[in-house]
Amino acid sequence: xxxxxxxxxxxxxxxxxxxxxxxxxxxxxxxxxxxxxxxxxxxxxxxxxxxxxxxxxxxxxxxxxxxxxxxxxxxxxxxxxxxxxxxxxxxxxxxxxxxxxxxxxxxxxxx
Numbered sequence: 001x002x003x004x005x006x007x008x009x010x011x012x013x014x015x016x017x018x019x020x021x022x023x024x025x026x027x028x029x030x031x032x033x034x035x036x037x038x039x040x041x042x043x044x045x046x047x048x049x050x051x052x053x054x055x056x057x058x059x060x061x062x063x064x065x066x067x068x069x070x071x072x073x074x075x076x077x078x079x080x081x082x083x084x085x086x087x088x089x090x091x092x093x094x095x096x097x098x099x100x101x102x103x104x105x106x107x108x109x110x111x
Contacts, residue, residue, distance in 0.1 A: 026054045032061045033095075035068040035078045047089045054090075058082070060097040068097075 028046055033039060046053065060068050067074035078095075085093045 021049055021051060023050060024052050025050045026052050028053065028056045029059070030057070031059045033058045034061050034064070034066040035074060040078070040081055044085070047085060047091055055092045055094070057094045057096055060095065062098050
């Protein structure tokens with residue numbers, strides 16, 4: 001497009017999502033997810049404005065230092081938000097990661 005998409009922060013909230021409501025998108029795949037709040041807002045925007053969306057797969061960025069890779073508390077917050085999305089929306093939201101991250105997260109002792 002020549003300008004920002006309707007999910008851009010420069011658009012007023014009431015104008016966001018109008019063009020998406022009529023899209024018959026049923027599946028979204030997000031790669032290189034870093035766990036930023038901007039990405040989380042974008043995911044929630046898709047869930048809000050794609051009424052036909054049935055499945056979303058989110059692949060965590062593996063090849064760069066990210067909060068999800070290095071900060072357990074940040075990763076825990078993102079996982080909780082994804083779990084909330086599963087309960088709030090009629091869409092399967094899957095957060096996918098490598099065995100390395102699964103092992104790193106599950107090896108952390110409980111507090």
